[in-house]
Amino acid sequence: MTLKQSLTFGSLTLVALAGLSLPTAFASSTSADNAEADASEAAAVEQSAFRKALKFGFSGQEIQGGVMLGDAPAGTRSLTLDGEPVLVAEDGKFIIAFNRDAGQSAQMVATLENGETVRKYFNIAPRSWKIEHVNVARRSGGPSAAFMALRMPELEQINAARQVQSGSQGWRQTFIWPAKGRISGMFGSQRIYQGEPGSYHSGVDIAGATGTDFVAPADGVVTLAAEKPFSLEGNLLMIDHGMGLNSAFLHASEILVEVGQEVKRGQTIGRIGATGRATGPHLHWSMKWNDARIDPILLTGPMG
């Protein structure tokens, strides 16, 4: 096993599980015989190299709503995060992310080329979300039957779009802002209605005039382009960036791409609007990695 060149990220060593056998030569080197002592020394060096080769590289933040790019040793057979499979590209690169409400730790388990199992624990930093207490009751009674009849097929389309594995390589890129403008809503912000929490804001809102172009933040494949406005999202556009990472753009006045179309980072894909449930024209951009809702700002950095 060789050290991969791509360990340029801040590296973290995965600790080998207890009870794993050392190479036989190392374990049996108790004889005082010189030849065997040499062999033992060589084995110790080998063992040291082997431990180095167990290194996984990571970049990104161990933080709620955060995303990390990873780099696995060559030949890694499988990878899971909290028991869920993580896809690994042929070159060993992979992506993981932590949900907005992720707990304090997450566990990664890898099966290496030689069959050995190693694991790593992430310490996920909590965020202080913008919480607003309002002295009004949360809407009671739940959605009406008429609303649900309209909503169910929309949710089915959204879920189907999220299942698409397009093979896009956009997940490897540095993401850019799909539009520039005042940030009118932060990811994760939440209202508490007389002590009862409402659902948190699932994306970032960028204010902009109706008709303003917005672009793809990274390469991807269009997985949903609403033919008519959805009840909440309005004209909804979804893009798969590969490896379980996807973007959704809500409230568009116009969608300029079609399902199945490949888009490039920076390509104009739609126009800002106020369709669906929106108080004014803006672009709502939300991102998910598998089931984890993530904060787009952690992929783009602050707006330049």
Ligand SMILES: [Zn+2]
């Ligand atoms: Zn929003």
